[in-house]
Amino acid sequence: MEDELVIELKAGDVLLPVHEAQLITYLxxxxxxxxxxxxxxxxxxxxxxxxxxxxxxxxx
Numbered sequence: 864m865e866d867e868l869v870i871e872l873k874a875g876d877v878l879l880p881v882h883e884a885q886l887i888t889y890l891x892x893x894x895x896x897x898x899x900x901x902x903x904x905x906x907x908x909x910x911x912x913x914x915x916x917x918x919x920x921x922x923x
Contacts, residue, residue, distance in 0.1 A: 869898035878902050878913060890917040 871886045878900060886898045895917060902911035 867896045869893060869895050871898065871900045873900065873902045874904045875902060876904060883913065883915065886915055887917070890915065
């Protein structure tokens, strides 16, 4: 569902833990289930995508 997704866009050299924490905070505040952290400063866009599920902190 489109109303269950948060997308955070970045264009930095690397994604830092603070960027993931920011996404998790947005998910909690908006009471949404899933979010994506997208970094456009990569050779392949698939290498710049991280998915996070609200309430789940494992690697995925």
